[in-house]
Amino acid sequence: MYRALVTDKVHPAGLELLREKGIEVVEDLEAYKPEVLKERIKGFDVLIVRSRTKVRREVIEAADKLKVIARAGSGLDNIDLEAAKEKGIKVVNAPDALKNAVAELVIGMMVVLARRAHYSYRKLLEGEWEKVMGFELAGKTLGVVGFGRIGREVAKKAKALGMNVIAYDVVDLSETAKEMGVEFTQDLEELLRKSDVVSLHVPLTEQTRNMINRDRIKIMKDGAILINAARGEVADYSALLEALESGKLWGVGLDVYPEEPPKSEELLKLIRHPRTFATAHIGAQTEEAQRRTSLEVAQRILEALGLQ
Numbered sequence: 001m002y003r004a005l006v007t008d009k010v011h012p013a014g015l016e017l018l019r020e021k022g023i024e025v026v027e028d029l030e031a032y033k034p035e036v037l038k039e040r041i042k043g044f045d046v047l048i049v050r051s052r053t054k055v056r057r058e059v060i061e062a063a064d065k066l067k068v069i070a071r072a073g074s075g076l077d078n079i080d081l082e083a084a085k086e087k088g089i090k091v092v093n094a095p096d097a098l099k100n101a102v103a104e105l106v107i108g109m110m111v112v113l114a115r116r117a118h119y120s121y122r123k124l125l126e127g128e129w130e131k132v133m134g135f136e137l138a139g140k141t142l143g144v145v146g147f148g149r150i151g152r153e154v155a156k157k158a159k160a161l162g163m164n165v166i167a168y169d170v171v172d173l174s175e176t177a178k179e180m181g182v183e184f185t186q187d188l189e190e191l192l193r194k195s196d197v198v199s200l201h202v203p204l205t206e207q208t209r210n211m212i213n214r215d216r217i218k219i220m221k222d223g224a225i226l227i228n229a230a231r232g233e234v235a236d237y238s239a240l241l242e243a244l245e246s247g248k249l250w251g252v253g254l255d256v257y258p259e260e261p262p263k264s265e266e267l268l269k270l271i272r273h274p275r276t277f278a279t280a281h282i283g284a285q286t287e288e289a290q291r292r293t294s295l296e297v298a299q300r301i302l303e304a305l306g307l308q
């Protein structure tokens with residue numbers, strides 16, 4: 001009998017499907033800690049995680065029966081893919097299931113930031129009536145950095161709001177962009193120069209780490225908005241704080257952080273800034289997305305084990 005260890009909160013639908021197929025599923029939400037996981041992993045054929053569990057080389061090397069690492073979600077930056085490959089362990093994920101949830105959050109952030117609705121709410125809570133002035137998104141340009149599944153979903157929704165969209169990707173996706181009525185560029189700086197709102201949708205890799213740095217922020221339009229619902233390390237958060245303090249940026253929307261939960265004083269200062277709208281990595285946190293993700297990843301596990 002195959003055994004699966006689940007170390008993060010995963011929707012029960014997919015776990016139920018695995019049980020129906022005869023897999024023993026053990027949920028241990030404490031085993032996400034690296035020292036615990038190194039011991040706990042022994043005897044399991046499948047490991048199911050979200051972003052909280054870091055599946056590093058030590059864990060993979062300590063595993064004695066592991067055949068599949070399943071990421072109930074999209075980003076694989078928390079898994080040592082090289083170490084998994086060396087041991088012949090398959091890695092599966094569910095990149096389609098959450099794209100709508102993330103895209104809806106990003107659109108919400110754009111509206112909130114452009115109208116400074118978060119600040120208005122903050123003032124009301126403080127007992128102040130301040131009629132803040134914002135700007136409209138219709139007719140403005142959204143720059144989508146990373147034109148994968150999520151980036152394309154954000155572009156589609158932004159077009160429906162009447163925005164012009166320009167997309168950047170290292171892969172030539174000009175045909176896909178053309179079909180969607182989106183301008184395409186492989187020159188990131190061109191996108192930064194043209195966009196009123198920039199939204200990041202690249203995976204975290206050595207190439208994308210710190211891609212939005214001080215120099216690139218300088219290239220952005222004065223008064224632009226930056227949104228990051230991808231990975232914290234893709235942008236230099238100290239540079240973002242400076243750009244808010246200097247008035248270079250109109251606002252910043254953050255769902256992800258280089259440290260989760262954020263604890264450093266500087267990160268907390270950025271989060272507390274009146275021009276920041278911040279959430280706690282909730283991009284994929286909808287009932288619908290979690291259910292779809294869990295079912296999709298369970299299917300991938302069954303296929304990888306040859307049970308489907």
Ligand SMILES: O=C(O)[C@H](O)COP(=O)(O)O
Nearest residue numbers: 050051052073074075284
């Ligand atoms: O990469 C992802 O799937 C999203 O960032 C969501 O991550 P989470 O499953 O840890 O919430």
